[in-house]
Amino acid sequence: MTSHNQQLFDESQKIIPGGVNSPVRAFRSVGGTPLFFKRGKGAYVWDADDKRYIDYVNSWGPMIVGHCHPEVVKAVQDAAAEGLGFGAPTAAELEIAGLLCKILPSLEMVRLVSSGTEATMTAIRLARGFTGRSRIIKFEGCYHGHSDGLLVKAGSGALTFGQPSSSGVPAEIAALTTVLDYNDAAGLEKAFAEFGNEIAAVIVEPVAGNMNLILPKREFLDAMRNLCTKHGAVLILDEVMSGFRVGLQGAHGHYGIKPDLITLGKVMGGGLPAAAFGGRRDIMQCLAPLGAVYQAGTLSGNPVAVAAGLATLKLVQEPGFYQRLTQVARQMTEGLTAAARKHGIPFSAQSIGSMFGLYFSKEVPTSYAEVMSCDKEAFNRFFHAMLEEGVYLAPSAFEAGFVSAAHTDADIAATVAAADKIFASW
Numbered sequence: 001m002t003s004h005n006q007q008l009f010d011e012s013q014k015i016i017p018g019g020v021n022s023p024v025r026a027f028r029s030v031g032g033t034p035l036f037f038k039r040g041k042g043a044y045v046w047d048a049d050d051k052r053y054i055d056y057v058n059s060w061g062p063m064i065v066g067h068c069h070p071e072v073v074k075a076v077q078d079a080a081a082e083g084l085g086f087g088a089p090t091a092a093e094l095e096i097a098g099l100l101c102k103i104l105p106s107l108e109m110v111r112l113v114s115s116g117t118e119a120t121m122t123a124i125r126l127a128r129g130f131t132g133r134s135r136i137i138k139f140e141g142c143y144h145g146h147s148d149g150l151l152v153k154a155g156s157g158a159l160t161f162g163q164p165s166s167s168g169v170p171a172e173i174a175a176l177t178t179v180l181d182y183n184d185a186a187g188l189e190k191a192f193a194e195f196g197n198e199i200a201a202v203i204v205e206p207v208a209g210n211m212n213l214i215l216p217k218r219e220f221l222d223a224m225r226n227l228c229t230k231h232g233a234v235l236i237l238d239e240v241m242s243g244f245r246v247g248l249q250g251a252h253g254h255y256g257i258k259p260d261l262i263t264l265g266k267v268m269g270g271g272l273p274a275a276a277f278g279g280r281r282d283i284m285q286c287l288a289p290l291g292a293v294y295q296a297g298t299l300s301g302n303p304v305a306v307a308a309g310l311a312t313l314k315l316v317q318e319p320g321f322y323q324r325l326t327q328v329a330r331q332m333t334e335g336l337t338a339a340a341r342k343h344g345i346p347f348s349a350q351s352i353g354s355m356f357g358l359y360f361s362k363e364v365p366t367s368y369a370e371v372m373s374c375d376k377e378a379f380n381r382f383f384h385a386m387l388e389e390g391v392y393l394a395p396s397a398f399e400a401g402f403v404s405a406a407h408t409d410a411d412i413a414a415t416v417a418a419a420d421k422i423f424a425s426w
């Protein structure tokens with residue numbers, strides 16, 4: 001019998017390019033048929049054949065309290081019953097904006113949008129409007145959504161397909177993006193020395209999660225802050241993934257680095273389309289209708305999405321929330337590393353907060369080049385073997401993984417046992 005996943009994928013490919021609405025979902029990197037999911041509850045998801053998986057993708061990050069948390073579902077239902085959208089301000093928007101500014105003191109003002117792509121795209125425009133400069137700096141392997149100027153040597157799906165720069169981006173636009181090496185403070189210093197007075201912004205994932213998980217070096221973070229300040233460039237910390245994942249105050253809170261602007265998404269929408277950008281008041285006041293930098297959105301601040309975000313942000317503020325997640329992620333990486341070592345497999349892993357990285361390499365990578373030299377074929381084999389065992393990892397060697405508050409010690413133990421079984425017959 002053909003699986004329902006296969007049937008659905010065959011049909012989808014006829015009318016949806018590649019059968020998917022976002023490229024990494026197509027399993028091109030790992031091969032095989034993507035799973036079509038029909039249900040999620042807590043730490044688990046069920047595919048079209050009713051097979052259950054322990055989920056470490058978490059919808060690519062948002063489901064930090066687990067799937068279908070009763071309080072989130074209730075908040076969404078209550079909001080929906082009052083109106084799906086008005087295209088006018090609501091009190092709930094003020095509430096979530098206030099909450100974001102309270103949790104993240106670097107936000108003096110904030111604006112809501114519907115996706116991380118919108119947040120980063122607008123943050124760049126705002127930085128250009130504020131500085132009157134055009135050039136931006138990004139780092140190879142970092143992904144900041146799919147706007148033209150940011151799809152230059154990008155991570156995530158772009159990286160998965162070995163096409164980190166997109167066709168359809170005019171060379172004239174790509175030329176305004178200077179791409180440097182992540183964690184290379186000297187390279188950044190050199191770029192600022194050469195054309196510091198042309199740089200509108202440096203945009204970075206302060207913890208990189210779109211080329212697998214790469215942690216920032218202290219000197220790299222400090223160099224970014226100091227050079228941006230010295231040369232009048234805007235430092236944009238893209239926390240769409242790391243925000244409310246690394247800890248309550250994101251990566252910038254964890255490392256104590258002060259941004260000029262930050263971008264948020266994923267967790268702050270609780271699974272629905274809500275995202276935000278914000279930061280220094282003097283920069284944010286350049287936005288329309290106050291200032292001359294235009295940005296708008298029919299669905300921005302949508303009441304149902306905001307309700308999901310508010311309910312989720314309420315849960316993550318509970319005492320001990322991140323301590324427990326940090327411990328669960330560590331249990332997972334330590335368990336997997338021990339299993340691999342037992343069977344003599346070159347493997348390493350690390351975590352920060354609720355994010356983790358798994359690498360088929362002896363040492364944990366600290367740069368884009370090191371990530372690229374990990375054994376991708378080994379990952380693909382591992383991915384499919386784990387899938388067979390009922391463990392759903394991100395379908396690419398270049399994505400970070402996530403645990404949620406719903407993952408129990410037993411889930412982690414089952415995951416480690418599955419890996420142990422696989423590694424035993426490796």
Ligand SMILES: *Cc1c(COP(=O)(O)O)cnc(C)c1O
Nearest residue numbers: 115116117143144145238240241
């Ligand atoms: C996911 C992500 C984005 C893009 O967000 P979308 O909601 O997919 O548009 C931007 N930056 C980072 C760091 C991300 O992880």
